[in-house]
Amino acid sequence: MARWVVIFDDEPEMMAIRREREPLHLAYLERHADEILIAGGLREAPGAAFVGGLWVMEVASRDRAVHLIEQDPYYEPRLRRYRLLTWGKAFADRQVSL
Secondary structure, eight states: OEEEEEEEEEOTTHHHHHHHHHHHHHHHHHHTTTTEEEEEEEESSTTSOEEEEEEEEEESOHHHHHHHHHHSTTOOTTTEEEEEEEOOOSSTTSOOOO
16 A cells, blocks of 8 residues: 545636535545545635645555546546645654544
């Protein structure tokens, strides 16, 4: 298993998709909680509009990570781009909970 970080970058029009599909998106994250360990929206300041999102995943392959990203109800290629990076946590022996 490898750890991956996904950084989503949203166009302003993505806010309408977020409002429309939020229940489906949250259910999707819940169904895949064993692989999508952390997920949340990104803003430029507290209370500002969402401009993207971030996930931390542990999955068997890059292909699996791409599949999870592109099957998410929030994924709309014309409004949401992403960077997928493998991640190695410093101090691997330390447990972290958010």
